[in-house]
Amino acid sequence: MTVSGACECGAVAYAIKDGPLHVYACHCLNCQTRSGSAFAEHAMVQDDAFDCVGSVVEFRRAADGMQFTEVFCQECHTRLYNRNSMLPGMVFLRAGTLQCSQQLGPMAHIWTSRKQAWVTLPDGIPTFEHSPSPEEFGVAVAAALERSAR
Numbered sequence: 616m617t618v619s620g621a622c623e624c625g626a627v628a629y630a631i632k633d634g635p636l637h638v639y640a641c642h643c644l645n646c647q648t649r650s651g652s653a654f655a656e657h658a659m660v661q662d663d664a665f666d667c668v669g670s671v672v673e674f675r676r677a678a679d680g681m682q683f684t685e686v687f688c689q690e691c692h693t694r695l696y697n698r699n700s701m702l703p704g705m706v707f708l709r710a711g712t713l714q715c716s717q718q719l720g721p722m723a724h725i726w727t728s729r730k731q732a733w734v735t736l737p738d739g740i741p742t743f744e745h746s747p748s749p750e751e752f753g754v755a756v757a758a759a760l761e762r763s764a765r
């Protein structure tokens with residue numbers, strides 16, 4: 616399955632091959648502040664499955680001992696994705712820019728210790744008080760695949 620997305624003005628568009636996409640919601644304070652919202656929806660995508668066209672601007676910042684590169688549309692400044700120095704082969708997509716974002720429910724909720732009180736999480740979806748380890752995240756992905764196969 617190939618899925619696609621774009622910034623608000625459409626000057627930057629991307630396609631991702633080899634779905635499914637594993638969208639997760641991050642409720643950390645950083646995501647709340649940077650998105651100006653209650654939480655952020657991300658999807659991890661392998662670099663070689665990600666094809667993005669259009670002019671972008673990059674913003675680099677350091678946090679938690681890592682280097683982050685955030686990528687925006689040059690025209691409308693929609694934030695499309697970021698990369699970090701810990702996982703160089705990965706794109707961390709802003710899942711709200713996906714065309715099919717309405718059909719993708721988060722397969723995990725992370726940093727629920729910072730979750731806003733009014734946000735009610737669905738039953739049966741893994742939650743993590745902080746960042747899960749790669750192993751824990753892998754278990755959540757496997758559970759999501761099993762749910763979608765049912």
Ligand SMILES: [Zn+2]
Binds near residue numbers: 625691692
């Ligand atoms: Zn744009």
Ligand SMILES: [Zn+2]
Binds near residue numbers: 642644645646655
């Ligand atoms: Zn976060």
